[in-house]
Amino acid sequence: MDEQDETPERRAFLARASTLFMAGGLVAGYGACGAIGVRYLFPATGRVRRWQFLARAESLRVGESLEYRAPSGERIAVARRGEAGKVEDFVALSSTCPHLGCQVHWQFVEKRFFCPCHNGTFDPEGRATAGPPFEAGQSLARFPLKIEDGVLFIEVPMEALPRPGGAS
Numbered sequence: 558m559d560e561q562d563e564t565p566e567r568r569a570f571l572a573r574a575s576t577l578f579m580a581g582g583l584v585a586g587y588g589a590c591g592a593i594g595v596r597y598l599f600p601a602t603g604r605v606r607r608w609q610f611l612a613r614a615e616s617l618r619v620g621e622s623l624e625y626r627a628p629s630g631e632r633i634a635v636a637r638r639g640e641a642g643k644v645e646d647f648v649a650l651s652s653t654c655p656h657l658g659c660q661v662h663w664q665f666v667e668k669r670f671f672c673p674c675h676n677g678t679f680d681p682e683g684r685a686t687a688g689p690p691f692e693a694g695q696s697l698a699r700f701p702l703k704i705e706d707g708v709l710f711i712e713v714p715m716e717a718l719p720r721p722g723g724a725s
């Protein structure tokens with residue numbers, strides 16, 4: 558490029574363009590920092606949960622249970638414990654052990670949930686009674702239930718929790 562090409566107008570234009578470019582970069586950088594700060598101060602309140610149809614309440618007799626898989630993929634055991642005809646007759650507990658995530662199953666004779674990975678046990682309310690979950694004070698997650706017109710509904714998360722490394 559010749560010295561003659563460097564006219565005062567061209568220099569002024571380049572100076573303005575570079576100033577605008579740097580100002581835009583600063584605004585974008587501080588804006589991103591501000592957005593991160595706002596997200597830090599006001600974190601998301603949790604996963605989206607919705608009421609889902611489960612079964613006709615009368616279809617489950619006392620002592621029976623059914624397995625429900627939430628849209629998030631979570632496996633949930635729903636059991637009927639009473640026959641008052643109220644929602645308190647039912648309990649919905651996660652089948653995922655809070656210790657390291659193995660699947661628990663109901664042991665009818667012992668009347669408990671059992672986790673085969675490290676011999677964790679839980680009472681019918683989901684409270685840990687032995688094994689690592691008991692030592693850590695962990696319980697099976699419980700899900701809200703309601704009955705409307707004889708139909709049992711469960712409130713569950715619609716999306717799975719993100720896993721470390723981004724795998725789903």
Ligand code: FES
Pocket residue numbers: 654655656657658659672673674675676677688689690
């Ligand atoms: S994963 Fe259930 S007791 Fe360890």
